[in-house]
Amino acid sequence: MNFSQIVMVPGLLSTGEVYRPTIDALGSDVFVAETRLDDTIEAMARRLLDEASGRFLLCGHSMGGYVALEVLRLATERVAGLALIATSARADMPEQTSVRRRLVAMAQERGIEAAAQMLEGKLFGPRTGSEALRRLNLAMAREIGAGVFARQQAAIIGRRDQRAMLETLAVPTVVLAGTADAIIPPQRSQEMAAAIPGAELVTLEGIGHMVPLEAPRETAAAVARLQARISADRRG
Template sequence: MKTSQMVMVPGLLSTAEVYRSQTKAWGGSVLVAETRLDDTIEGMAWRLLERASDRFLLCGHSMGGYVALEVLRLAPERVSGLALIATSAWPDTPEQTALRGRLVQLAQDRGIEQAAKLLEPKLFAAGTATEELRRLNISMSAEIGTEVFVRQQAAIIGRRDQRPLLATIGVPTIVVSGTADAVIPAERSHEMAAAIPAAELVMLGGIGHMVPLEAPQDTDAALATLAARVAAA
């Protein structure tokens, strides 16, 4: 791969471990964005921009995709290529916001592990939910903790509608989604790929929401493809 910096943005309740395969496969420098300190997506995006190199490739999974799109809104000239994985440009719906409130209350009352266990069936497709991935999910959630979970949920609830941004994205883009994603419907990826002028859509059959962990080799390949497109541009 090219040696450009890749900035990887984790999703809700995820640490750098969610990108363990991609970090190992990437041939250049890797920065895993800090998503634990801010209670707005814009704040996370500004923190990323403060730490990243002048120009970089950008990869966001789930909540990380919300941050990645905000980075494109704030500083499009800094991004040379974009990977959007199991994410959406839509704002939160009232139903989603209500569910997040219940999850926050559960985490505060009974602990973050209980909230993580409740979320687990939606995160992994039936055929990918190995015991190792279940343990990793709980481990990442425990490391994130309840306080950060509350901040991250507040940031997600307050995120802006990024659909108007999509048509302005002028860099090579790859949109990756699992057909069995029970968190963000696959049609959101179809919509984004159709709206972004330089986007390529990769649909992974039988894969759920945690694409980088459930389909690590496919995710590695998608990022390699993106890097090749950026190099050729």
């Protein structure tokens, strides 16, 4: 394969555990990017480029997708393939920014669990929000904490609109979206897949925003197909 490792970028309030089922299914060399130390998407992307090895297959979920697109903007030659999962290429809208700031204030005043529980109702699809997944989601939020949550939200609020870049991408790409995603509408994934040359769109019926946890087999299968496509493109 024409890459040295898979790099996975977690989303807001998520640790590398959000990718655990995918990592276990792939059995591959995976590096989980650090998203807890910086307050801009660009800084997260630059840290990833400094810490990852060589060329890599890049997977980004939600906020991690914003980081992945920024990595492409900064160093497209480092990316052998791209998986964009429940994410968007658009900048934050004013109403989204307002909600984010209210959640940060809640986390600072009442604790991170209050903000995580406020978000929880929108994270999972109607049939996939099991008690075990909800406990995992809360455990990840506790590990992240209110201070990191504030930094991550500041980064998301200040992110670039990357739509103009999409048509210039020349890496094998898969875009995954859940039809029941109440955080980022699946139309945003459709928009990206339509703009990126040759992108594969995977639509997951009844799945919400937490695609890697709700649909681990489908997520791993999509990444495995991407691996195969990269290998085929190299041979061709």
